[in-house]
Amino acid sequence: xxxxxxxxxxxxxxxxxxxxxxxxxxxxxxxxxxxxxxxxxxxxxxxxxxxxxxxxxxxxxxxxxxxxxxxxxxxxxxxxxxxxxxxxxxxxxxxxxxxxxxxxxxxxxxxxxxxxxxxxxxxxxxxxxxxxxxxxxxxxxxxxxxxxxxxxxxxxxxxxxxxxxxxxxxxxxxxxxxxxxxxxxxxxxxxxxxxxxxxxxxxxxxxxxxxxxxxxxxxxxxxxxxxxxxxxxxxxxxxxxxxxxxxxxxxxxxxxxxxxxxxxxxxxxxxxxxxxxxxxxxxxxxxxxxxxxxx
Numbered sequence: 001x002x003x004x005x006x007x008x009x010x011x012x013x014x015x016x017x018x019x020x021x022x023x024x025x026x027x028x029x030x031x032x033x034x035x036x037x038x039x040x041x042x043x044x045x046x047x048x049x050x051x052x053x054x055x056x057x058x059x060x061x062x063x064x065x066x067x068x069x070x071x072x073x074x075x076x077x078x079x080x081x082x083x084x085x086x087x088x089x090x091x092x093x094x095x096x097x098x099x100x101x102x103x104x105x106x107x108x109x110x111x112x113x114x115x116x117x118x119x120x121x122x123x124x125x126x127x128x129x130x131x132x133x134x135x136x137x138x139x140x141x142x143x144x145x146x147x148x149x150x151x152x153x154x155x156x157x158x159x160x161x162x163x164x165x166x167x168x169x170x171x172x173x174x175x176x177x178x179x180x181x182x183x184x185x186x187x188x189x190x191x192x193x194x195x196x197x198x199x200x201x202x203x204x205x206x207x208x209x210x211x212x213x214x215x216x217x218x219x220x221x222x223x224x225x226x227x228x229x230x231x232x233x234x235x236x237x238x239x240x241x242x243x244x245x246x247x248x249x250x251x252x253x254x255x256x257x258x259x260x261x262x263x264x265x266x267x268x269x270x271x272x273x274x275x276x277x278x279x280x281x282x283x284x285x286x287x288x289x290x291x292x293x294x295x
Contacts, residue, residue: 005266007148009175009214010039011238011259012048013251015222020049020064024072027089028079034258035083040109040148043088045220045238046156046181047102050092052234055226057132065094073105073113081111086146088153090179092133093118102134104155104179109147117142119155120164127185127232130157143171149265152176159204159217163289169211169278174268176207180219183234197235201247209245212272214263216240221254243271 012030016023027048034042047053049072053061066072072091080087086109093103093116102119118137122130141164143152152173158164159178168176182200184193208215219238225231238251240261249261272278288294 006262006264007040008038008260008262009216009240010034010037010042011216011218011240011249011251012042012044013219013221013236013238013259014045014048014256016045016048016051016220016224018051023049024075028075030256030258031079031085031087032083034260035085037258037260039085039258039260041086041088041146041151041175043177043179043216043218044090045218046090046179047092048090048179048220051224052181052220052232054130054133055127055224055229055232057129061133062094062100065092065100067095068093068103068105068116069113073107076105077107077111077113080107080109084109084147086148086151088151088177088179090155095135100134101137102130102155103137104153104177106144106146106151106153108144114144114146115142117153117155119158121157121161123157127229128157141167141171143168143173145172149263150174154178156180156182159200159207162203162207162210165207165211165215169213173213174265175214175216175263176211178204178215178217180217180238181234182219183232186223186230186233189233193235197237201237201239204239205241205245205247208241208243209275210277212243212275212277213268214240214242219251221256243268 087107093101106114108114120137124131152168221236223233240249251259
């Protein structure tokens with residue numbers, strides 16, 4: 001069991017089917033299982049209520065969206081209060097007709113909706129047609145003081161951007177959660193799969209090192225196929241990295257599981273003191289970062 005200086009984190013790695021209510025019920029059971037294992041913060045994967053619908057551009061998929069706060073946040077809030085845990089959940093937010101976001105919510109241990117983060121970086125790649133569905137986030141990068149520690153949340157494609165991790169850390173986050181839905185295109189897996197996964201893991205471990213914080217990525221598993229095409233084989237391998245960049249817990253490639261590990265909050269202070277990257281930043285010399293390209 002965790003000590004007062006530690007918090008047990010759980011990452012839910014699950015397969016998502018075609019029935020949203022069934023996915024939601026299964027997620028609730030995973031959360032309960034995590035709590036039984038002593039977890040105090042539980043993070044679900046990206047858009048867990050449905051299969052990854054962004055593989056196709058289909059107006060019918062907007063029916064999957066919901067208001068925030070709404071039914072999902074109410075149910076999860078009650079669960080958080082019952083179990084005394086913090087829950088991070090990724091939802092398809094309907095702000096109003098024609099305006100939708102890929103949004104992560106943070107529910108505190110008292111059940112209150114502490115805040116939400118709207119995914120800032122929106123991809124548009126083969127089988128990842130998110131720009132069709134989501135407007136870019138407009139809430140900025142944030143951190144929240146929860147009952148179980150100060151956390152930040154970004155979402156999936158945000159993982160590749162050091163600016164996102166840095167600004168979240170500068171807000172005070174001591175652990176950054178990344179609800180995720182990433183995998184291989186089956187036709188590319190043999191040639192590029194190992195390199196793609198290595199890059200994904202490496203960039204996030206570098207965020208932990210550069211910012212002296214923990215990084216946690218909760219991915220889904222399973223091969224999801226749209227009406228046409230080979231689909232995406234989600235690669236699982238959810239993990240928690242320490243401020244040193246060391247992976248202290250890692251899930252499997254193809255199994256549903258609740259991955260748990262203890263976060264030592266003093267380790268954040270120790271790394272930020274001994275590796276003072278935040279102290280030595282040349283904030284006077286970074287003009288230009290706000291531009292897309294420099295001549």
